[in-house]
Amino acid sequence: MASEDVSETLTGPASAPLLALDALAPGTFAAVDALLDGIEEPLILHRAADGAVRAWLNVCPHAGRRLDWAPGRFLVSKDGLLVCAVHGAAFEAVGGVCEAGPCRGESLRAVAVQVRDGAVWLA
Numbered sequence: 081m082a083s084e085d086v087s088e089t090l091t092g093p094a095s096a097p098l099l100a101l102d103a104l105a106p107g108t109f110a111a112v113d114a115l116l117d118g119i120e121e122p123l124i125l126h127r128a129a130d131g132a133v134r135a136w137l138n139v140c141p142h143a144g145r146r147l148d149w150a151p152g153r154f155l156v157s158k159d160g161l162l163v164c165a166v167h168g169a170a171f172e173a174v175g176g177v178c179e180a181g182p183c184r185g186e187s188l189r190a191v192a193v194q195v196r197d198g199a200v201w202l203a
């Protein structure tokens with residue numbers, strides 16, 4: 081079951097958009113950097129087929145590595161799971177929970193975002 085623990089959600093300043101919404105097609109993932117608590121952090125953005133946009137730190141809970149195999153290039157299973165390129169942990173794209181692999185049951189760390197003015201912003 082997906083975790084919706086918002087107490088772990090990171091937030092940051094919302095002075096510039098993270099990405100134009102047009103650059104994030106439904107069903108895809110993108111990598112951006114954002115300033116969170118004064119530290120530049122790599123983020124994963126995801127736009128679901130229903131239009132919902134979610135974000136997580138691009139840090140795998142297994143070994144702390146980025147999930148993309150090249151900057152902004154993510155592996156996605158045929159079931160739509162986000163697969164870490166390092167050791168294959170597979171995360172569902174709503175709560176960011178690992179459903180298979182070496183960190184099963186752990187979650188990506190959510191980052192609060194919102195869509196406005198045709199772009200994705202930190203919330």
Ligand code: FES
Pocket residue numbers: 140141142143144145164165166167168169181182
């Ligand atoms: S670092 Fe992601 S599965 Fe090991």
